[in-house]
Amino acid sequence: xxxxxxxxxxxxxxxxxxxxxxxxxxxxxxxxxxxxxxxxxxxxxxxxxxxxxxxxxxxxxxxxxxxxxxxxxxxxxxxxxxxxxxxxxxxxxxxxxxxxxxxxxxxxxxxxxxxxxxxxxxxxxxxxxxxxxxxxxxxxxxxxxxxxxxxxxxxxxxxxxxxxxxxxxxxxxxxxxxxxxxxxxxxxxxxxxxxxxxxxxxxxxxxxxxxxxxxxxxxxxxxxxxxxxxxxxxxxxxxxxxxxxxxxxxxxxxxxxxxxxxxxxxxxxxxxxxxxxxxxxxxxxxxxxxxxxxxxxxxxxxxxxxxxxxxxxxxxxxxxxxxxxxxxxxxxxxxxxxxxxxxxxxxxxxxxxxxxxxxxxxxxxxxxxxxx
Numbered sequence: 001x002x003x004x005x006x007x008x009x010x011x012x013x014x015x016x017x018x019x020x021x022x023x024x025x026x027x028x029x030x031x032x033x034x035x036x037x038x039x040x041x042x043x044x045x046x047x048x049x050x051x052x053x054x055x056x057x058x059x060x061x062x063x064x065x066x067x068x069x070x071x072x073x074x075x076x077x078x079x080x081x082x083x084x085x086x087x088x089x090x091x092x093x094x095x096x097x098x099x100x101x102x103x104x105x106x107x108x109x110x111x112x113x114x115x116x117x118x119x120x121x122x123x124x125x126x127x128x129x130x131x132x133x134x135x136x137x138x139x140x141x142x143x144x145x146x147x148x149x150x151x152x153x154x155x156x157x158x159x160x161x162x163x164x165x166x167x168x169x170x171x172x173x174x175x176x177x178x179x180x181x182x183x184x185x186x187x188x189x190x191x192x193x194x195x196x197x198x199x200x201x202x203x204x205x206x207x208x209x210x211x212x213x214x215x216x217x218x219x220x221x222x223x224x225x226x227x228x229x230x231x232x233x234x235x236x237x238x239x240x241x242x243x244x245x246x247x248x249x250x251x252x253x254x255x256x257x258x259x260x261x262x263x264x265x266x267x268x269x270x271x272x273x274x275x276x277x278x279x280x281x282x283x284x285x286x287x288x289x290x291x292x293x294x295x296x297x298x299x300x301x302x303x304x305x306x307x308x309x310x311x312x313x314x315x316x317x318x319x320x321x322x323x324x325x326x327x328x329x330x331x332x333x334x335x336x337x338x339x340x341x342x343x344x345x346x347x348x349x350x351x352x353x354x355x356x357x358x359x360x361x362x363x364x365x366x367x368x369x370x371x372x
Contacts, residue, residue: 060334060335060336060338060340060362061362062359062360062361062362063084063097063099063101063340063359063360064101064357064359065086065097065101065102065103065357065358065359065360066101066102066103066356066357067086067088067095067097067103067357067358068354068355068356068357069090069091069354069355070086070088070090070091070093070095070103070344070345070357070358071088071089071090071344071345071346071348071349071355071358072086072087072088072089072095072342072344072358073087073089073116073117073329073330073342073344073346074086074087074116074117074118074181074279074329074330074342075087075097075118075330075332075340075342075360076118076119076120076127076332077120077332077333077334077335077340078120078122078156079335080122081096082098082099082335083096083097083098084096084097084098084332084334084340084360085097085106085118085120085127086103086118086342086344086358087114087115087116087117087118087129087130088114088115089114089115089116089132089134089136089137089344089346089349090114090136090137090138090349091108091137091138092108092109092110092112092113092114092115092137092138092139093105093106093107093108093112093115094106094107094115094118094127094129094154094159097360099334099335101357103357106127106159107127107129107154107159108159109152109154109161109164110139111131111150111152111161111164112129112131112139112152112164113131113132113133113137113139113140113141113148114131114132114133114134114136114137114139114140114148115129115130115131115132116129116130116131116132116178116179116180116181117129117130117179117180117181117182117192119182119183119184119190120156121156121184121188122156123188124188124205125155125156125157126153126154126155126156126162127153127154127155127156127159128151128152128153128154128182128184128190129151129152129153129154130150130151130179130180130181130182130192131148131149131150131151131152131164131179132146132148132149132177132178132179132180133145133146133147133148134146134178136349136350136352145176146176146177146178146196146228147168147176147177148168148177149166149167149168149171149177149178149179149194150164150165150166150167150168150179151164151165151167151179151182151190151192151201151203151209152164152165153207162207163206163207164207165203165207165208165209167179167192167194167201167209170201170209170210170211171197171199171211173197175196175197176196176197176228177194177196177197178194178195178196179192179193179194179195179201180193180194180195180233180234180235181193181233181234181235181236181279182236183236183237183238183244184238185238185242185258186238188204188205189202189203189204189205190202190203190205191203191212191236191238191244191258192236193218193233193234193235193236193246194232194233195220195231195232195233195234195249196220196228196230196231196232197214197232198214198215198216198217198218198219198220198232198233199211199213199214199218200212200213200214200218200233200236200244200246200256200261212256212258212261213256213261213262213264215261215262215264217254217264217265217266218232218233218246218248218254218264219232220232220233220248220249220250221248221250222248222249222250222275222276224276224295224296227350231249231276232248232249233246233247233248233249234247234248234249234276234277234278234279235247235277235278235279235280235290237280237281237282237288238258238282239282239286239288239308239312240286240311241257241311241312242257242258242259243255243256243257243258243311243312244256244258245267245288245308245312247273247277247279247280247290248277249275249276249277250272250275250276250277251272251273251274251275251276251277251292252266252267252269252272252273253266253267253269253273253306253315254266254267255267255312255313265313267308267312267313267314267315268313268314268315269306269314269315269316269317270314270315270316270317271317272317273290273292273304273306273317274292274302274304274319275292275296276292276293276295276296277290277291277292277293278291278292278293278301278328278329278330279291279329279330279331279342280306280331281330281331281332281333281339283333283365284337286308287305287306287307287308287366288305288306288308289303289304289305289306289320289331289339289365289366290303290304290306290331291303291304291323291328291329291330291331291341292304293326293327293328293329294326294327294328295326295327295346295347297326298326299326300322300323300324300325300326301322301323301325301326301327301328301341302319302321302322303319303320303321303322303323303331303339303341303363303364303365304317304318304319304320305317305318305319305320305365305366307366318366320363320364320365320366321363321364321365323341323343323361323363325343325359325361326347327343327344327346327347328341328342328343328361329342329343329344329346330342330344331363331365334360334362338362339362339363339364339365340360340361340362340363341360341361341362341363342358342359342360343358343359343360343361344358345357345358
């Protein structure tokens with residue numbers, strides 16, 4: 001049995017946890033379109049017009065995207081074009097998705113094996129994409145999963161590559177790597193986090209990369225049986241105070257001052273985020289919405305609102321919604337400032353099954369006065 005076959009079996013065994021707990025293999029359509037707390041369905045509300053009549057108003061509908069076998073893990077939203085951008089773990093491409101669910105390939109760079117993190121940097125007219133390799137992509141290296149780690153920059157109008165940097169060239173450690181997320185500071189510096197080593201990378205706007213921090217504080221402790229051990233940094237956001245907030249897969253948060261990364265410390269949380277934490281999004285008020293996957297439990301994914309205090313030294317965590325697709329993996333702000341959660345069909349990908357699309361579900365984030 002070769003390494004590739006063993007990896008596929010291990011991936012399938014991890015997915016069986018979801019299938020057993022939910023009573024379904026999640027194979028028919030990728031992600032479930034439902035959501036706990038009623039947020040995955042249209043929730044009617046009422047208001048009175050000038051004639052005193054009651055008009056039905058609907059919250060934003062679930063977006064069912066028609067991209068077969070795209071398997072996105074993360075997404076971002078571009079307001080001027082009213083489009084979501086999603087990366088493909090299977091094809092290594094980046095596609096745009098309209099609210100009508102139409103999926104169109106936008107970036108197709110042979111250097112990208114699997115496109116995981118996607119970040120729209122409209123101020124500089126670019127899309128940042130993290131390059132990974134689970135060993136399940138069309139472009140995967142034979143018998144060498146998790147040996148690809150990079151970030152590419154692409155023109156937001158044309159999709160053409162500005163640069164694509166290989167971050168393994170900075171480490172030369174022979175270890176497994178997975179660039180799970182990337183964020184951008186106001187000066188255009190990008191910061192990327194490695195889920196399998198305790199390394200944060202810094203990349204300037206021209207694509208010159210360096211190591212910002214390598215610290216045991218960021219070492220992963222979460223094991224995914226039969227798949228990966230010591231899974232660590234899952235998501236990152238640049239926040240006020242010139243610092244990074246990093247979500248660890250085990251449900252903890254770490255605060256990293258950009259100018260003094262050696263002063264990195266854990267954020268004292270009222271309660272840990274559910275584990276494994278998968279993705280998060282900075283909100284306009286400086287708080288964060290995070291999603292935790294139910295991949296290991298089969299239970300609905302949890303949407304959580306993280307409210308900081310004392311410059312992110314402490315924070316309060318509250319569950320605001322759930323999504324019935326256990327492997328929901330990311331959140332983003334969409335049209336009308338509604339927050340959408342991504343169900344990309346990851347369970348199918350890990351089990352080696354095809355699917356016919358993915359789902360964006362409106363969710364509650366805890367912000368007062370509006371859905372999302």
